[in-house]
Amino acid sequence: MDSLGGRIFATICLLATMVGILALIVLLADVLKSGWTWLSIDFITGLPSILPEEAGIYPALIGSIYLMILTAFFTLPIGVGTAIYLEEYAKDGKLKRIIETNISNLAGVPSIVYGLLGLALFVRALQMGSSLIAGALTLTLLILPIVIVSSQEALKSVPNSLRRASYGLGATKWETIRNVVLPKALPGIMTGTILSLSRAVGETAPLIMIGAATSMFTTPDGLFSQFSALPLQIYGWIQEPVEAFQNEIAAAGIILLLALLLTMNSIAVLIRNRYER
Amino acid sequence: MTNSLDSTRLRNLKEKGFKLLFLTCAIISIITTLAIIYILVSDSISFFSEIPITEFLLGTEWYPTMMPQEFGVLPLLAGTIMITVGAAIVAIPLGVATAVYLSEYADKRLRKIIKPILEVLAGIPTIVYGFFALTFITPILQNIFPDVGIFNAASASIVVGIMILPMISSLSEDAINAVPDEIKRGGYALGATKLRVTTNITIPAALSGILSSFILGISRAIGETMAVTIAAGRTPNITANPFESIQTMTSAMVEIGSSDVAVGSLPYQSLFAVGLLLFIITLLMNMVSQYMKSKYQEVYD
Numbered sequence: 001m002d003s004l005g006g007r008i009f010a011t012i013c014l015l016a017t018m019v020g021i022l023a024l025i026v027l028l029a030d031v032l033k034s035g036w037t038w039l040s041i042d043f044i045t046g047l048p049s050i051l052p053e054e055a056g057i058y059p060a061l062i063g064s065i066y067l068m069i070l071t072a073f074f075t076l077p078i079g080v081g082t083a084i085y086l087e088e089y090a091k092d093g094k095l096k097r098i099i100e101t102n103i104s105n106l107a108g109v110p111s112i113v114y115g116l117l118g119l120a121l122f123v124r125a126l127q128m129g130s131s132l133i134a135g136a137l138t139l140t141l142l143i144l145p146i147v148i149v150s151s152q153e154a155l156k157s158v159p160n161s162l163r164r165a166s167y168g169l170g171a172t173k174w175e176t177i178r179n180v181v182l183p184k185a186l187p188g189i190m191t192g193t194i195l196s197l198s199r200a201v202g203e204t205a206p207l208i209m210i211g212a213a214t215s216m217f218t219t220p221d222g223l224f225s226q227f228s229a230l231p232l233q234i235y236g237w238i239q240e241p242v243e244a245f246q247n248e249i250a251a252a253g254i255i256l257l258l259a260l261l262l263t264m265n266s267i268a269v270l271i272r273n274r275y276e277r
Numbered sequence: 278m279t280n281s282l283d284s285t286r287l288r289n290l291k292e293k294g295f296k297l298l299f300l301t302c303a304i305i306s307i308i309t310t311l312a313i314i315y316i317l318v319s320d321s322i323s324f325f326s327e328i329p330i331t332e333f334l335l336g337t338e339w340y341p342t343m344m345p346q347e348f349g350v351l352p353l354l355a356g357t358i359m360i361t362v363g364a365a366i367v368a369i370p371l372g373v374a375t376a377v378y379l380s381e382y383a384d385k386r387l388r389k390i391i392k393p394i395l396e397v398l399a400g401i402p403t404i405v406y407g408f409f410a411l412t413f414i415t416p417i418l419q420n421i422f423p424d425v426g427i428f429n430a431a432s433a434s435i436v437v438g439i440m441i442l443p444m445i446s447s448l449s450e451d452a453i454n455a456v457p458d459e460i461k462r463g464g465y466a467l468g469a470t471k472l473r474v475t476t477n478i479t480i481p482a483a484l485s486g487i488l489s490s491f492i493l494g495i496s497r498a499i500g501e502t503m504a505v506t507i508a509a510g511r512t513p514n515i516t517a518n519p520f521e522s523i524q525t526m527t528s529a530m531v532e533i534g535s536s537d538v539a540v541g542s543l544p545y546q547s548l549f550a551v552g553l554l555l556f557i558i559t560l561l562m563n564m565v566s567q568y569m570k571s572k573y574q575e576v577y578d
Binding site: 003005006009010012013014015016017019020021023024026027030031034077078079081082084085086088089090098099101102103104105106108109110111112113114115116117119120121124141144145148172173174177195198199201202203204205208209211231234235238246247250251254257258261265 | 291497502
């Protein structure tokens with residue numbers, strides 16, 4: 001039997017745990033309550049407008065989806081390639097330690113600093129302008145550390161006996177990686193990558209820094225086209241002086257953004273559960 | 278014979294090629310770091326050739342786009358510190374208590390429900406937290422304290438605290454879980470209650486890991502941008518009153534970044550000077566946090 005003090009302590013800890021959970025519930029309820037009635041097919045397929053009743057989010061939604069696909073296209077090979085080098089090729093030594101320390105430092109760099117990098121490197125030096133591809137490359141560098149670390153975990157979880165069996169059959173290192181290690185690690189890699197992409201989709205600050213628009217009336221029509229994205233459009237609405245934009249319309253946009261993230265996370269969890277063990 | 282030799286050579290070439298390809302991928306992360314440092318430093322150097330570094334670090338006025346221009350970073354630093362301290366006051370006690378509850382008291386089933394919920398909290402975009410602060414927390418504060426402005430530091434601090442809470446609780450929990458059972462059993466064998474074991478043995482043993490989670494959480498709060506930009510306003514202001522509007526380093530960068538400043542102008546370059554300061558502060562904190570984490574991992578792993 002625990003003492004009275006012990007029970008009080010346990011209760012305090014329980015209550016503290018509940019604060020986090022409660023915060024999430026209240027946040028979701030607040031957003032749903034404000035935005036639910038404004039969410040409609042017209043809102044999703046419509047263009048932005050100065051009238052709250054006619055405001056739509058379509059260009060930003062498509063912008064976010066393009067951005068996500070492009071970011072995945074850049075991130076996946078570089079992230080997995082780095083993880084393969086670190087786990088399969090690099091010997092435990094100075095170079096590996098430097099690269100790994102560097103990656104964990106990069107993971108802690110604030111996202112707005114990546115925005116400055118994107119602005120100076122992609123938008124200005126490489127003259128891409130505030131384009132879709134500049135945005136995707138900026139987000140790629142931002143989430144690369146997370147993709148690398150989660151891919152490393154996936155590669156680590158492949159048992160060494162499989163590698164040895166493959167070598168025993170005369171396979172080379174690359175053949176072993178391609179035919180044995182990667183297929184086995186793929187679900188873990190996909191799960192990690194999708195989760196990182198959902199972080200990229202929610203990012204606002206780096207896109208503001210590279211000069212992306214908060215409101216666009218057209219969907220992007222090429223890699224070098226201007227674009228907006230869901231979080232940018234939501235930010236634009238929150239900045240509006242009109243109450244209906246600031247509260248209801250922004251909330252409707254947030255519901256859509258959260259729904260997109262929820263879908264992505266569910267896919268990631270589904271892949272993990274399906275292929276684990 | 279020559280054929281099989283050729284194919285062996287081809288195979289070897291292929292092997293070398295792929296190794297080189299993967300090494301190139303790994304080098305990209307190093308190049309990224311060098312590129313960040315290069316762009317921050319090179320534009321900062323042009324900035325500091327116009328504005329003396331002492332004026333930047335010690336100046337108490339920040340008016341980058343108004344005439345006369347002032348580039349004193351202290352008001353922004355003060356704003357960042359205020360948000361960070363407020364967030365730490367919210368997140369540290371809650372985070373540690375959550376970690377203690379999950380690792381020491383919650384049964385397995387409950388933990389399996391609570392942990393994913395906290396992960397969801399960690400995955401909410403910061404813009405959503407900004408909306409929540411502005412439309413929910415600020416009105417509540419205004420009801421309790423009549424002199425709270427629409428934009429105020431308190432609301433932003435609370436929401437940033439909620440944002441870093443999952444990070445602190447999950448990393449602290451890892452640290453507490455890494456404390457070996459033998460040490461705790463030793464305490465029980467001496468007749469200590471669970472409370473005593475937790476507060477006098479487990480937490481002190483996990484302390485370096487717990488502190489490392491604080492530092493990482495605080496570093497995240499320093500770099501937090503959107504929630505602060507939306508909820509705390511844009512008034513560069515050295516004040517101790519959390520009900521006033523303030524401006525952080527990050528939100529000052531957003532303000533300049535979203536206005537049309539000419540490339541190469543002083544306000545444009547000031548972005549990189551503030552960015553460099555932010556980068557140095559967060560990098561140092563991350564390094565300290567990693568060092569402390571490796572300390573506890575060395576002892577128990």
